[in-house]
Amino acid sequence: MNMHYELPLEEAGYSFGFLDEYAKKEVRRTILKAICIPGYQTPYASREMPMGRGFGTGGLQVTLALIGPDDTLKVIDQGSDDSVNAVNLRQFVQLTCPGVEVTEKQEEATLIQSRHRIPEVALTEAQVLVLQVPYPDPLVVVEPSEARRKIMHAEADYSRLLVKLYEDIVHFDEITISHRYPTRINRHYVIDPSPIPRWDVPKLDQSPALILLGAGREKKIYAVPPYTVAEPLVFDDVPFRVEDFRDARGERRACARCGATDSFLDEYCDDTNAKIYQCSDSAYCGGQLVLQQRETTA
Amino acid sequence: MSNKILEVRGLSRIYGYGCPLCVASTGPENDTNICPHCSSVVALHDVSFDLFRGEILGIIGESGSGKSSTVKMLYFDDAPTQGKADFFDNGQRHELFQQNAAQQRRLRNKRFGMVYQNPHLGLNFQVSAGGNIAERLLMSDVAHYGEIRRRAQELLLRTEVLPERMDQNPKTFSGGMQQRVQIAKALATLPPLLFLDEVTTGLDLSVQAAILDLILEIQQELKTAMIVVTHDLGVIRLLAGRTLVMKYGRIIEAGLTDQILEDPQHAYTQRLVASNL
Numbered sequence: 001m002n003m004h005y006e007l008p009l010e011e012a013g014y015s016f017g018f019l020d021e022y023a024k025k026e027v028r029r030t031i032l033k034a035i036c037i038p039g040y041q042t043p044y045a046s047r048e049m050p051m052g053r054g055f056g057t058g059g060l061q062v063t064l065a066l067i068g069p070d071d072t073l074k075v076i077d078q079g080s081d082d083s084v085n086a087v088n089l090r091q092f093v094q095l096t097c098p099g100v101e102v103t104e105k106q107e108e109a110t111l112i113q114s115r116h117r118i119p120e121v122a123l124t125e126a127q128v129l130v131l132q133v134p135y136p137d138p139l140v141v142v143e144p145s146e147a148r149r150k151i152m153h154a155e156a157d158y159s160r161l162l163v164k165l166y167e168d169i170v171h172f173d174e175i176t177i178s179h180r181y182p183t184r185i186n187r188h189y190v191i192d193p194s195p196i197p198r199w200d201v202p203k204l205d206q207s208p209a210l211i212l213l214g215a216g217r218e219k220k221i222y223a224v225p226p227y228t229v230a231e232p233l234v235f236d237d238v239p240f241r242v243e244d245f246r247d248a249r250g251e252r253r254a255c256a257r258c259g260a261t262d263s264f265l266d267e268y269c270d271d272t273n274a275k276i277y278q279c280s281d282s283a284y285c286g287g288q289l290v291l292q293q294r295e296t297t298a
Numbered sequence: 299m300s301n302k303i304l305e306v307r308g309l310s311r312i313y314g315y316g317c318p319l320c321v322a323s324t325g326p327e328n329d330t331n332i333c334p335h336c337s338s339v340v341a342l343h344d345v346s347f348d349l350f351r352g353e354i355l356g357i358i359g360e361s362g363s364g365k366s367s368t369v370k371m372l373y374f375d376d377a378p379t380q381g382k383a384d385f386f387d388n389g390q391r392h393e394l395f396q397q398n399a400a401q402q403r404r405l406r407n408k409r410f411g412m413v414y415q416n417p418h419l420g421l422n423f424q425v426s427a428g429g430n431i432a433e434r435l436l437m438s439d440v441a442h443y444g445e446i447r448r449r450a451q452e453l454l455l456r457t458e459v460l461p462e463r464m465d466q467n468p469k470t471f472s473g474g475m476q477q478r479v480q481i482a483k484a485l486a487t488l489p490p491l492l493f494l495d496e497v498t499t500g501l502d503l504s505v506q507a508a509i510l511d512l513i514l515e516i517q518q519e520l521k522t523a524m525i526v527v528t529h530d531l532g533v534i535r536l537l538a539g540r541t542l543v544m545k546y547g548r549i550i551e552a553g554l555t556d557q558i559l560e561d562p563q564h565a566y567t568q569r570l571v572a573s574n575l
Contacts (some may be wrong), residue, residue: 065504093383097332146484155400155403157403157437159433159436159437160433161423162432162436162441163422163429163432163436164425166425166428166429166432166436166446167425167426167429168464169443170426170428170429171465225345235441235442235443235446236441236442237443237444237445238443
């Protein structure tokens, strides 16, 4: 790719954002349908993107169909703005969408594309979150036939997913799903909320921001519209539980960098091979550090 | 109010294109159920019967006589080409074949139970015995883990499966025990109507006797109406009050079991009884 090439503005006005007009129309119509039927996996004609399937082509198509010159974009990969996937997607958007601002600060962004995480700080009504999805159908683990899965979705028949949870409790005394936790949207369709950790699942519920999920390889788009009920699948007497990050003594682990005790932590090894924990959301971690510095100088 | 639970009228099923001559050129008198003109298979033709609350109805016949097909249609495993069936439940009449897929699934999950000859059809071998019963309860909207555990325990205890085997995979069970788990699963929602398709075929005699005892006890206890499909006259004699004899998709004789066994009218039934006694 020629990193120094810039589209002439009059051309950019027409084919802004890499996708041709027909592709954008297709994706936008699909997004509208997905918003109208919360949680329903809307099929669409996923385009070839100049990157491999599985590198976020679904999310990228949604982002490119929505983005305009007045947007500010933030791209996250596993919580970080500087991972390979995030850097490359951001560069690609900068290259194909002249005029679009990119940022690492969440409060500045109007459009956020993310992989594996929902940002720590609550989203606002002015923001749209796009998640990259590898496997859109939660029923795929219990039913191999797609035709039958569609019927099960239509009839809201998720008993076999619940049997899986039952077996988990029988064998391990708790539900052991760590990410991709099946979540019921608007009391009907159960979605696979992309590989976000359990920690992020409650953020889907009544979210002020529109959340769009795009699966490029599987050619599906689905949505959690603003202020929609999103309930993780559970039994009446076994409540949903997020990661508690307690150590052996039962104390909440803190981030080794900013000291936060209210964020999702990643485990690392330091130079002495000891385990340390750090915020997975790098922008949040940085923000906390800035706040602390301000407090000490004031 | 009549205590009729099921009314089946004119049930027919033709596999293949079917032609106007199909019905006339098949049946016991033609000694075939394959139409010589269009080679369609007339699996069922004009099957009608009634079933009453708490009654056990036997259906007997040779392989391919349509006895299993009848039950399959009623359990929505297959759809008939013609005919109607009414299911009476809590004073409500459900026209089985007029309902949409969701209503049919509701009846199937909550009000009907099915025990197949092959446990692989009725049980999910990916999950434990308890999980199998849980599946059925979850389908009928019981979503309380403790409640599901308790009911599964009760049911397995009732069907004489050792409680410590509840969390094991039915793959590791003997054939008789798999059949007991299947019965427990079918009974999970306490359905008023239970279909038993060759439940004792392939089991040894002592296990057969135990399973038949269990079925009788359950019928006494829960007053469940049952349709028992078998080719074994012994099973019919032990369980069923009334019996239908089927051949080539037609009912050729119907009546009280004792009457049919002691005084068979149709030549085929006579041969059947004579060969067994």
